[in-house]
Amino acid sequence: MKIKTLIVDDEPFALEVIEKYLENFPEITLVAKCVNAIQAFQMLQRNKIDLLFLDVKMPGLTGTELLRSLKNPPKVIFTTAFHDYAVEGFELNAVDYLLKPIPFDRFLKAMDKVFDQLKLQQSVIHQQEVLPLGRSAENFLYLRVDRKMVKVNVNDIYWIESLKDYIKVVLKEKVLISKQKISLLDDLLPEDKFVRIHRSFIVSLDKVDSYHSYAVEIGGKELPIGRHYKADCQRRFFSPSS
Missing domain, CATH: 2.40.50.1020 (LytTr DNA-binding domain)
Known part of the structure; x- marks a missing residue:
């Protein structure tokens, strides 16, 4: 199972850290890194993305505003330096909410949640592919x-x-x-x-x-x-x- 992934963050260092962490997961295919929500929106229109790492507070369009604009959003892990958006993030059905600086052990826990949800989703799809009636x-x-x-x-x-x-x-x-x-x-x-x-x-x-x-x-x-x-x-x- 290849998981097509997009990272969205206006901080170059944050993009680097997440990309480096993702190198530990052979299932991940990093499609692109975006520095703002508008760029990410355009990328999401052109590509099927399974997992989105999304900074909350960005200039122009915020991460939560971007997510609300998507009809069929991928799995989302919010990343931010601010505690204030946690409730809103989970209201939007985010898989997890990571506070910067992100420790690797905490990142692992978030990825475990992603894998569990995607496996469950895939299982449901398989059950729908062949229906014994x-x-x-x-x-x-x-x-x-x-x-x-x-x-x-x-x-x-x-x-x-x-x-x-x-x-x-x-x-x-x-x-x-x-x-x-x-x-x-x-x-x-x-x-x-x-x-x-x-x-x-x-x-x-x-x-x-x-x-x-x-x-x-x-x-x-x-x-x-x-x-x-x-x-x-x-x-x-x-x-x-x-």
């Missing part, structure tokens, strides 16, 4: 495909293939590509109907045409059985009751 009764899923939710009957699935951050869902008449991890589908699909045969493949048991110790054939295609999945495949395919 009436799985035991109606037996279908919704997959996000090309910015829309597509209904898929699990009985129509032949196999699912992992493509890094995406999955390929092979159906009888078509193939769907969805931005999703195969591990989530592994959890959602009915265990009595599907089996994970490889880190990159899940197959429908009733669509398998043939199998042997190192591969299965399904829909005219041979798919490998991974070394770490052989025991489960042995149980599912090669048991006397199969």
Whole structure:
């Protein structure tokens, strides 16, 4: 997870300190440093920013005024030398409020809060990407495909293939590509109907045409059985009751 970050402060030293602290976090991608809120506003219109370090008291537009002007603000950590703005900062749902000079241990605590919130946010997004609806009764899923939710009957699935951050869902008449991890589908699909045969493949048991110790054939295609999945495949395919 790369966290695109913007630092806004009219003090060059403060910009330097935060940038130096951020070098300790490989997840952070520093997009830019801005010396005033107007410059930051323009940068936010052109870039998707996940995390904003925002000085409160700046000439012209203040940090809190900038934040109030944003329709979809990123996660914000306020930085300031003044205690007076703390209440207003938290009213604006800031992740944290750091007083200058900022000690590194206090900065770490703020970053922990950021990571926790972003992980939670990402978890919610993943749950929305694949929605199991009436799985035991109606037996279908919704997959996000090309910015829309597509209904898929699990009985129509032949196999699912992992493509890094995406999955390929092979159906009888078509193939769907969805931005999703195969591990989530592994959890959602009915265990009595599907089996994970490889880190990159899940197959429908009733669509398998043939199998042997190192591969299965399904829909005219041979798919490998991974070394770490052989025991489960042995149980599912090669048991006397199969």
